[in-house]
Amino acid sequence: MSEPVVQSGPSSPKVGFVSLGCPKALTDSELILTQLSAEGYQTSKTFAGADLVIVNTCGFIDDAVRESLDTIGEALAANGKVIVTGCLGAREGESGGNLVRQMHPSVLAVTGPHATHEVMTAVHQHLPKPHDPFVDLVPAQGIKLTPRHYAYLKISEGCNHRCTFCIIPSMRGDLVSRPIGDVLTEARKLFDAGVKELLVVSQDTSAYGVDVQYRTGFWDGRPVKTRMFDLVRALGELAKGYGAWVRLHYVYPYPHVDDIIPLMAEGLCLPYLDVPLQHSHPAVLKRMKRPASGERNLERIARWRELCPEIVVRSTFIAGFPGETEEEFQDLLAFVEEARIDRAGCFAYSPVQGAAANELADPVPAELREERRARFMAVAESVSTRKLRQRVGATMQVLVDAAPGLGKKGGEGRSYADAPEIDGVVRLLPPEKISKTLKVGEFTKARIVAAEGHDLLAVPI
Numbered sequence: 087m088s089e090p091v092v093q094s095g096p097s098s099p100k101v102g103f104v105s106l107g108c109p110k111a112l113t114d115s116e117l118i119l120t121q122l123s124a125e126g127y128q129t130s131k132t133f134a135g136a137d138l139v140i141v142n143t144c145g146f147i148d149d150a151v152r153e154s155l156d157t158i159g160e161a162l163a164a165n166g167k168v169i170v171t172g173c174l175g176a177r178e179g180e181s182g183g184n185l186v187r188q189m190h191p192s193v194l195a196v197t198g199p200h201a202t203h204e205v206m207t208a209v210h211q212h213l214p215k216p217h218d219p220f221v222d223l224v225p226a227q228g229i230k231l232t233p234r235h236y237a238y239l240k241i242s243e244g245c246n247h248r249c250t251f252c253i254i255p256s257m258r259g260d261l262v263s264r265p266i267g268d269v270l271t272e273a274r275k276l277f278d279a280g281v282k283e284l285l286v287v288s289q290d291t292s293a294y295g296v297d298v299q300y301r302t303g304f305w306d307g308r309p310v311k312t313r314m315f316d317l318v319r320a321l322g323e324l325a326k327g328y329g330a331w332v333r334l335h336y337v338y339p340y341p342h343v344d345d346i347i348p349l350m351a352e353g354l355c356l357p358y359l360d361v362p363l364q365h366s367h368p369a370v371l372k373r374m375k376r377p378a379s380g381e382r383n384l385e386r387i388a389r390w391r392e393l394c395p396e397i398v399v400r401s402t403f404i405a406g407f408p409g410e411t412e413e414e415f416q417d418l419l420a421f422v423e424e425a426r427i428d429r430a431g432c433f434a435y436s437p438v439q440g441a442a443a444n445e446l447a448d449p450v451p452a453e454l455r456e457e458r459r460a461r462f463m464a465v466a467e468s469v470s471t472r473k474l475r476q477r478v479g480a481t482m483q484v485l486v487d488a489a490p491g492l493g494k495k496g497g498e499g500r501s502y503a504d505a506p507e508i509d510g511v512v513r514l515l516p517p518e519k520i521s522k523t524l525k526v527g528e529f530t531k532a533r534i535v536a537a538e539g540h541d542l543l544a545v546p547i
């Protein structure tokens with residue numbers, strides 16, 4: 087259960103909060119928690135100790151649906167007053183109607199994702215807000231569920247694509263880009279609050295601004311276009327003043343992404359791209375209706391590497407998509423090798439209720455999907471290990487995530503090549519100099535001495 091610290095008066099009503107799902111859901115949770123705190127609600131660490139519980143759900147894959155439904159059940163059993171929000175809240179049940187309501191008819195309210203206002207309306211109805219002038223003192227950056235030194239920055243909501251395996255657009259709607267001035271203002275507040283790594287997230291970061299025809303917005307009294315390039319450049323310039331990192335997630339390989347790579351070479355954002363490719367074979371990509379499926383991804387990635395040789399590419403893939411032949415799968419294996427994907431994740435295809443892909447011909451049997459996933463991971467891991475080994479002997483800048491006892495006995499951090507939660511880490515040995523200390527949220531230089539699995543081992547210098 088999430089445990090944000092909220093200062094409040096002794097008699098303030100208490101809300102329990104559970105945040106499940108992806109970073110986009112996490113930012114929704116942060117908005118709700120910020121609003122709760124602004125209005126003077128306290129948070130409770132237990133269901134039983136709360137006056138009401140909010141569950142922010144995930145509805146992406148069947149395991150996530152199960153976890154969300156179980157959590158709602160637990161909250162109902164232990165507390166009884168439960169408000170449900172998030173992606174699962176927008177899903178229909180098998181016989182139509184709302185899935186959450188069908189499974190748990192006694193929940194107080196159900197909303198879809200990105201619905202702070204609706205959630206707060208339900209909270210006001212079932213747990214009227216307290217009157218305490220002192221509790222409006224919320225930190226300027228809002229309530230964050232991440233450690234103090236990194237934060238997710240959501241730049242848009244929803245998605246204009248209709249990938250056949252995905253039901254996110256039916257839950258979150260079409261793309262709505264946040265005004266660029268708001269995004270940059272939030273970024274500055276986060277840096278002011280001590281954030282050293284900003285992770286830009288959305289469903290499709292490369293599409294930022296498409297919905298508003300790249301409208302010119304304003305920030306700091308100057309015009310800035312609502313467009314990926316302009317956003318990344320402005321974020322990078324801002325981050326520079328704070329000595330902080332900007333990392334880009336969910337970037338599709340459109341031609342205009344080539345323009346971002348020089349910004350990486352200039353040091354305005356990390357030379358790291360999270361590009362969810364899902365497959366390599368044109369026929370599979372077509373069946374998936376993937377964005378940028380007509381692009382030549384191999385050439386595109388090769389070009390990126392030419393422009394910025396240190397670039398790290400992370401991607402996710404699906405093995406055993408309906409109709410995938412052995413030949414198409416072999417194409418995927420060859421792609422991962424040739425594109426030298428640094429960090430790859432792979433799911434065995436799993437049908438999601440309501441997804442168009444369920445109707446496609448020639449489903450791949452479950453065992454074969456799993457077998458292909460395992461074969462894929464073996465190849466991807468050997469590519470990744472090879473690349474990690476090449477770093478041995480290099481000196482890298484590492485952001486410290488953990489350093490018990492000031493790091494005298496070592497700690498843990500990440501280099502530009504490692505996003506939090508999804509990639510490996512840099513395990514830090516005791517510093518070379520006895521006088522050197524490590525602090526969470528600060529950078530240290532470290533000499534890489536070994537590669538172990540997905541991680542690197544390094545000596546702080």
Ligand code: SF4
Pocket residue numbers: 245246247248249252253254255289290377
């Ligand atoms: S790009 Fe495709 S997978 Fe991603 S949210 Fe949009 S529809 Fe879903």
